[in-house]
Structure formats: structure tokens, C-alpha cells
Amino acid sequence: MPAALRINPADNVAVALEPLAAGTELSLPGVSLTLAEAVPAGHKVALRDLAAGENVIKYGFPIGHALQDIPRGSHVHIHNLKTNLSETLSYTWNPAPPAPLPAVAPRTFSGYPRKDGRAGIRNELWILPTVGCVNDIARALEREFQSLVGPGIDHVHAFPHPYGCSQMGDDQENTRQILADLCCHPNVGGVLLLGLGCENSSVAEIRKHFPPDADESRMRFLICQQADDEFAEAGRLIRELADRMRGDVRVPCPASSLTVGLKCGGSDGFSGITANPVIGGLSDRIAALGGSTILTEVPEMFGAETILMSRCPTRELFDRTVRLINDFKRYYQENHQTIYENPSPGNKAGGISTLEDKALGCTQKSGFSPVRGVLAYGERVSAPGLNLLSAPGNDLVAATALASSGAQLVLFSTGRGTPFACPVPTLKIATNPDLAERKPHWIDFAAGDLLKGRSLDELADALLDLVLETASGREAVSERHGFHDLAIFKTGVTL
Numbered sequence: 001m002p003a004a005l006r007i008n009p010a011d012n013v014a015v016a017l018e019p020l021a022a023g024t025e026l027s028l029p030g031v032s033l034t035l036a037e038a039v040p041a042g043h044k045v046a047l048r049d050l051a052a053g054e055n056v057i058k059y060g061f062p063i064g065h066a067l068q069d070i071p072r073g074s075h076v077h078i079h080n081l082k083t084n085l086s087e088t089l090s091y092t093w094n095p096a097p098p099a100p101l102p103a104v105a106p107r108t109f110s111g112y113p114r115k116d117g118r119a120g121i122r123n124e125l126w127i128l129p130t131v132g133c134v135n136d137i138a139r140a141l142e143r144e145f146q147s148l149v150g151p152g153i154d155h156v157h158a159f160p161h162p163y164g165c166s167q168m169g170d171d172q173e174n175t176r177q178i179l180a181d182l183c184c185h186p187n188v189g190g191v192l193l194l195g196l197g198c199e200n201s202s203v204a205e206i207r208k209h210f211p212p213d214a215d216e217s218r219m220r221f222l223i224c225q226q227a228d229d230e231f232a233e234a235g236r237l238i239r240e241l242a243d244r245m246r247g248d249v250r251v252p253c254p255a256s257s258l259t260v261g262l263k264c265g266g267s268d269g270f271s272g273i274t275a276n277p278v279i280g281g282l283s284d285r286i287a288a289l290g291g292s293t294i295l296t297e298v299p300e301m302f303g304a305e306t307i308l309m310s311r312c313p314t315r316e317l318f319d320r321t322v323r324l325i326n327d328f329k330r331y332y333q334e335n336h337q338t339i340y341e342n343p344s345p346g347n348k349a350g351g352i353s354t355l356e357d358k359a360l361g362c363t364q365k366s367g368f369s370p371v372r373g374v375l376a377y378g379e380r381v382s383a384p385g386l387n388l389l390s391a392p393g394n395d396l397v398a399a400t401a402l403a404s405s406g407a408q409l410v411l412f413s414t415g416r417g418t419p420f421a422c423p424v425p426t427l428k429i430a431t432n433p434d435l436a437e438r439k440p441h442w443i444d445f446a447a448g449d450l451l452k453g454r455s456l457d458e459l460a461d462a463l464l465d466l467v468l469e470t471a472s473g474r475e476a477v478s479e480r481h482g483f484h485d486l487a488i489f490k491t492g493v494t495l
Helices: 132-144 169-183 203-207 230-245 275-288 305-309 315-334 345-349 355-366 395-404 433-438 447-452 456-471
Strands: 013-016 025-028 031-034 044-046 055-058 061-066 108-113 124-129 156-158 188-195 219-223 251-254 259-264 292-295 371-375 385-389 409-414 426-430
Touching: 013 055, 061 355, 108 456, 124 132, 124 169, 124 230, 132 156, 132 188, 132 230, 169 188, 169 203, 169 395, 188 203, 188 230, 203 219, 219 230, 259 275, 259 355, 259 395, 275 292, 275 355, 275 385, 275 409, 275 426, 275 447, 275 456, 292 355, 292 371, 305 315, 305 355, 315 371, 395 409, 409 456, 426 433, 426 447, 426 456, 433 447, 447 456
Parallel strands: 124 156, 124 188, 188 219, 259 292, 259 409, 292 385, 371 385, 409 426
Antiparallel strands: 013 044, 025 031, 055 061, 108 251
């Protein structure tokens, strides 16, 4: 493995692939130099003298400008590099010729066909509170009915959350829509929608947000204030659902029935070199098979948005992508926040310096296929191929949004590691070999093997195999630990 990598021939920085000491001699295509100072793994080193104000180029694009003169062989990071980004922008539609999709033989997985034409990769019994007031009841029911897990019932999960009341306007509607989406999710074989009785987001209000094809035969509804013994009544309804689910069996389903969410978190300097390009290869393969993928984390598109816009084949999709970006910037502005102060302390420690640096790596999860859909928060995916979804970068909020839009599983790349999981199976993709070796109880797939000589195509094919195996019932590491959670995007006033 080389000591450093120049990602694009136009780059004026390289990424250290291992910790490099001052005085280290680097020899890369077209350039040889001696390091003027130590550079941590995943961080950037200047390949030539950079003048104050000059753009720093990585991935072939500017990731900011030099705050001062940076001598050749120096460490380039937050101390001498600043973003170029500004507020809301105007954009011009310049569609690029579509990239060819990879040739992929037809594939299937073993799933659960649903009445609405979708397919579940799990047959789970969910307990969904309409409001935080009944969270503890939902948790108690989850504990009590774990004994139901067995043939036909993969898991019993409760999803407590703090919302459903004391909200207003669009904020309240978001809660109702997300809960309605999850009631109708294809991974759900049965759901108990558990209400209190006096909340704004009541059972009746949430049912208004069900689509016309919702299969209410798989749902039960309980309003606790109207039941003399809510535990006894909930138990009766849960057993009804379980009896119905035991007749469900897995059958072969085409890979075109898959919708895969794409997410990253705890990124490092390797994310845009290993895991995210591998996930991009997977995304293109799913598109070639007729399935769907969803890219979200809109704030982490800032600085790379024009790449996504150039892949919009119609003016309508371009205009919707522009609104997706600028509406999120306005959300920042309306809350008096700086738009571009995004990379977390962990991101920075891993070598990511600016939002452009993060975005250009992050958007590689989308591969090269055209944008086929642009979704509002809570909107269900309908277009095969790559979709863009409005949601923030927060890991659990974004992953929940992916699930609510119909993703049956989420691919989550990470350079620092995280144990979390969202409402659907969440596969963790390690960006570097060290993380995969140290945290096998967190990590499902080692994309850092790209640094050991495996090819991107080889790893993308292997990741497709893992996705299909997971869709057929193989548990993600987080599922084996029983991890699952839900978070709704809070955008408004709390009364």
C-alpha cells in the first residue's frame, strides 16, 4: 500500500494512508517531495506550494482556499484551510451525458410480498406510539411479547419518541407523516398504533396520512384513555397480529423490489476513498437491477450539489434539486445558524477540513447513475434508480427518514464507528481496516480492504451479495444485538 494517495490528477493535495512523520519521502505520479511536518492518517498534505487565497483541490474540485501560504509538504487542515461556500445560490442546468450502468445479471432475494406491491425483507411486529406519553407502555409491551419471536415473526420492536403533541404546523405534520409511513412499511407484518387519546397527533389523525393502498388488516389501533386495562387490550391486539403473521413465508422476490438507503456518519479522510465509492458502486448495481436507492443528508451535499444537478435528466428534476438545496439553506438562515459550519469534531479529527471536503466524499455514495426522483421529507419513493431525499445529516434522523420513505435497509459508512441502528436493518460499512478489525461487533463490511489491494468492482459486487443476503434474512450485526431506534425531524415550536 502506498503511503499517500492523490485521488484525482488535478489535485494539489494528497491523502496520507498511514501516519507520516516529518521528513518522510513521498513519491507519487508526477511529484516527489519531503514532508515538512507530521501528517496523521486520513489528513491532507500539500503537493506543491499553495499561495494564500488559492483553491485547495481534492477529488478534482475545490474544497476551500488556503488561509495563508502553505509550503509544499505541509499538513493542510482546518488551521490553514477555509470553505469557499456562501449562502443560497442560483444554478444553471448543465446536464451531463448519462454514465452507463454496470452489467448485472438478474438477482433475487427471499422476502415477504405485500398487498401494495412492495416486498418486506423482515416480518416484524412493531409497536408505534402516537405520542411520547405512552412510550413506557410501548417499551413494556415490547419486553412482554418477545416470546412471540419465531416462525413468521422476525422481531418485536417498540419505537418510542418524544413527539406527537405540543407541536404546530409543518412540524406536527412531519410527525404524523413519518408515523403513518412507518405503519405502512413493507418490513412490518403487523403494527399496533398506540395512542393516548388527548394528543394532537391522534390515531385518527395519523390514519388520515395513510396512502390509499394501506393494508389496515395488518394494523391494530388502541387509545389508552378509552381502555379500562390498556395492557390487557394491547395484549389481545398484539396476539391477533401475531396469529395473522405466522402464516407469512418468504418467497423469491426480484432485486427490483429493493429500496436501499444510503447514509454516512463518523466520517474520516478515507470515507470518500473507500466506503462511499464502494456504496456508490452498489447504488449503480441496484439501479441496473431496477431497484431504488435514496441519498439524503442535504447539508452534506452543500459544495457537491452541482455534481448531483448535472445528473438530473430533466429540467423538473433539476429545479426540484435546486429547491432541495436552497430550502435547506433557508432553514439554517431562519434559525440564525451558519450554513457551512458542519464537519463534527470527529470528522475533523479524521481528516475532513471543510463542508466541501465532506460533501465531495459523501455524495460518492450515489455512484454515477442519473437522479430519478427528488423527495420531500416523509415522501415515499416511487421512481426506480437514484432518489434524493430532504432530511438533515443527523445520523438517526436521516436514517429514520430513509426508512419512512420506503428503504428496507440502510447502508451506513463510517470511519470512526457507531453502534446505532434505525427502524430497518442498518449495515455498517467500515472505511478503514483498523476499524473493521477493532470493532467487529459494530461493523458488517470492510470497505477498507480497498486499501489492501481489492478492487472497487470486487468490493461493490461483494456488498451487493451482502445486501441480498441481508434482504433474505441474514441479520445485521446491530440486529443481533437487538439495537433499533427512531428519531423524527423536529423543525418547529414546542408549545
